[in-house]
Amino acid sequence: RACLSQHVGVMDRASLTQTHQYILHSALSLSRLADTRNTWALLGKSRPSQDIMSGSVTTSRLQSEVANSLHEMGFEIKEEYLDKNSGYLVDIWIPALSLAVEVDGPSHYSWDEAKQRKELGSTKLKHRLMRMLGLRLKVMPYWHWPKGPGAKQRRLEYLNQLLSETTSLSI
Numbered sequence: 713r714a715c716l717s718q719h720v721g722v723m724d725r726a727s728l729t730q731t732h733q734y735i736l737h738s739a740l741s742l743s744r745l746a747d748t749r750n751t752w753a754l755l756g757k758s759r760p761s762q763d764i765m766s767g768s769v770t771t772s773r774l775q776s777e778v779a780n781s782l783h784e785m786g787f788e789i790k791e792e793y794l795d796k797n798s799g800y801l802v803d804i805w806i807p808a809l810s811l812a813v814e815v816d817g818p819s820h821y822s823w824d825e826a827k828q829r830k831e832l833g834s835t836k837l838k839h840r841l842m843r844m845l846g847l848r849l850k851v852m853p854y855w856h857w858p859k860g861p862g863a864k865q866r867r868l869e870y871l872n873q874l875l876s877e878t879t880s881l882s883i
Contacts, residue, residue: 775815817854
């Protein structure tokens with residue numbers, strides 16, 4: 713912890729993210745999540761964390777489209793919701809369903825030798841840790857989002873199916 717406090721002020725966003733994931737994974741693996749509260753406070757004093765807290769996070773067009781469609785379906789949502797238990801920023805939080813929706817664009821994937829999309833390790837770890845913490849999570853890969861003629865209706869149908877799979881409700 714002493715070492716972290718010396719370096720947290722100069723860490724870039726990627727380093728802070730990696731540090732956060734390491735601490736959270738270690739805490740969950742050792743069943744010592746309560747011991748991480750002081751570390752969260754320390755990480756929260758960092759510049760990238762302050763940017764997140766102050767709302768200077770950019771939202772993708774895709775995420776905005778998903779959020780708008782959820783509004784059209786009648787849901788109250790919170791974008792860039794900070795989950796205080798995990799310290800993670802959730803793309804979209806639907807309070808009525810206690811559900812996190814991660815809208816994962818191209819930067820969350822790479823291509824393997826067989827030209828198949830593969831989720832990046834950091835994205836996989838984030839999703840795994842969120843689930844380990846008990847968050848109900850749905851991931852929406854960018855290529856699943858309908859485009860073209862009739863997209864508006866197909867988007868609503870897609871979201872209805874995505875949410876009903878998670879909640880066992882017809883929405």
